[in-house]
Amino acid sequence: MDDELDDLRRERLFDSLLSAGDHWHMPLDAQAERAADTDAGVAEDLALLAQLRALQTGREETEFARARIARQLDELLYAEPMGAEAAQPLDAHDWMRSRLRALTAPPADELAAARRSAERQAADRAARLARRQAITRVVAGHTATLVGAALLLVCATLTGVSAAAARALPESPLYAVKRAEETTLLAISWGDVSRGQTLNMIANHRLTEAASEADLHRIPEAHSLLHQFDSTFTELITLTRHAQAQHEDTSSLTSGIQATVVSEQSIGATASAHGEVSFAAAVTSSAQSAMTQMQAAGIGTNPGHSHDHSNNGNHNGAGNGNGAPAQTPTPKPTHTPRTGSGSGAGPGGTVSTPTVGSTTPSANASITPSTSPSGAHNGNH
């Protein structure tokens, strides 16, 4: 009987100290000290409880799981439109038309420059005409392929797959849709500048995919994607040199190229900070090669200081006066860990890793985390 009463008393003591600790956010160690004078057993219970609250799973294991699950969730989330969009279904045809126009149509200033160039150099115009006719013939020869790819693109867009595909990595089933989109956009990009912008977008895709794979510790895949980036970049530089030789306005294109190389350098620095030595070395080498190619093509390596003469002021919205491209397609956001800077924080916001019992909301808008130890992530969607 005495034992039962004693247990009841101890139970109440434990409950009251625990409740008070939770309510007033008092450390459980302090509560244990308070209990020590009354009941050593309850004090030990509370001390054990403090250890339980401080318990953490292995950081590497947790971050790895977080990254993998985030990728699955990303695909689930983006398989359906967001709230307001869900309420108001898109006119898919209008959306498709505007998207293709934005990605492929040359800017107004380029058209004007082309007209002036055509007036000044009749010979060049004839050459361009001949080249365009040649391209047309090639395209006509691949009509079936193009129609198929276009249909695939339209179908993918209509079903909402396209948005998810934009974030897909090579191992994802949606990756084929992403590559088909790229092929189609490239095929319907007319003119060196427009085609160059599409190539730059594709190069950026490979770069962000490589960074994502490296974040997930899939280094061979990252190297393979980096190699593809190199090939696309070389093609892009060749095209830019051709456009320059034709006296086309390449300011927006060169700005985009500069931004791509800056992005690559940033990825290299991040990979190095994360200890991905071989990938960081490959990225650095690739970036050096890219800069060499740029210099050979007369493209400055500092964004905003393009070699191109027409990039120093506003020209009908095609540039921002600082060399930033107005029409250069920005790389689509990936669904995988965005590379961060500094202590692993991503470019879009810094978040603390939730701790035991923590309910602090993060500023992060991306499910997919950085695998950096700090658990900070960026917020781009």
Place this chain on the structure above:
Amino acid sequence: MIIEEQESALVTRATQRDHDAFTQLYQMYFDRIYRYIRLKLGNAVDAEDTTSAVFCNAWRTIHNFSPQRESSFAAWLFRLAHNAVVDRFRSMRDVISLDATGERLAIRAIHPGPEAQIERKLTIYELSTALDLLTEEQREVVLLRFVEGLSAREVGDIMGKQEGAVRGMQFRAIESLRRVMIQRRDAID
């Protein structure tokens, strides 16, 4: 209070299919849900699969969440986790997970018992093995109430019990756990 209001706003947005809001909730709760499942299942592979199922299920069914019916979003999410673990155990009932067994053995081999470490800092391994010696209800109370810091009412919602019953169980659970750990440490010493 501010944190609770922020969470409440995020939950409201997530119920309206807001990706960013759900993303933030995922970041807020991932560690806790993963740790709970990891300790219940005992191995990382099953824990990852089950955690993934919990968050996917949460996104699919979050429109059913009602602050009026649930004691908190945390309780709702942990109940999904609790149910997912139960389902997992059911599916494994007739099949002993070789991975799980292997991992437990591997952990034992890696941690043969360095006294200094075991003495003073509780590890996942130590708790995981001690929990095996508690009853199912005690294990659940230890994990939800003590490790994850949920309130007695929230734990009651998850376990289908009254708040008072949880309060009654919690003391016996922590006492049992402490005794088990003392016995284990004595055995090692």
